[in-house]
Amino acid sequence: MQLIACPWCGEREEIEFHYGGEAHIAYPEDPYALDDEQWAQYVFFRDNPKGPFAERWVHSAGCRRWFNALRDTVTHEFLTVYGIGAERPSHTSTAPAAPRAKGQEASR
């Protein structure tokens, strides 16, 4: 089973997590200013890249916290995990950057 490194709990089995879709989709500053097409873009349209993709994940069976992850959609490899309010890290290579927890020690 694939392991996912929760920023708080370290590596856990993927069944402890749930997926939350693409990260960094900000709620429109003024929703009333959007026309139907713009609203549809906000609600329904998402990127679908082949390669690194910024996603939201939640450690639902553990600490129950949301975090962001950069995942390679080709290899399913988690390139890095980062805070829910943090900027998307620049990441182009596929070298693993996810924090490796020693045993069950927290990664921070």
Place this chain on the structure above:
Amino acid sequence: MTVETPIRFSPLSEWQDDFAQLPTGLQVRELPYLTQLTLRVAPGSAAAKAVESALDITLPGPLRAELSGDVKVLWMGPDEWLLAAPEGLQDELLAQLRSAIGDEFAAVTDVSAQRTTLALSGHLVREVLAQGCAIDLDPRATPVGSCLTTLLAQAPITLVVRGEGASSVWLLVRSSFASYLATWLVDAGTEYRGSSG
């Protein structure tokens, strides 16, 4: 009109005979009715410090539990702890913490009915848990005082390591999952019956 107060019962009160059949290397006991409070507070804040001085402890960091006092403090998340204390202390502890916190920003909630606690002990505990739990219970990975919220046989649990090498652990399980987990434990322990365990 009078409302009848239902008689209180613990989720595993009927399981004592089944637990008694388990091998000596896997002793299981329910600790019913523990006082349990959820504490939500930002670590390092004035409210967190007030709680720490009121309980005379340090709020433990990620994946750790503070087990030294009567009130055990279990890390549940970056701004969340579960306080577990002997039965019947809800009101007293709530009042104590709320007055310590005062107008600072924190939340203390009585969640005693949410979970029951199983105390497991014996040299088979680690082996039996390994049949349904992915956590490494080697003392180098999870020393005494480790506190992990995870899955055991797909049931959500919080596991607290109380004895070296997981020779003694607490499993906190939601009341509605308790009998399922008890069934699983009894089944998982069956193969060791009659052995030297």
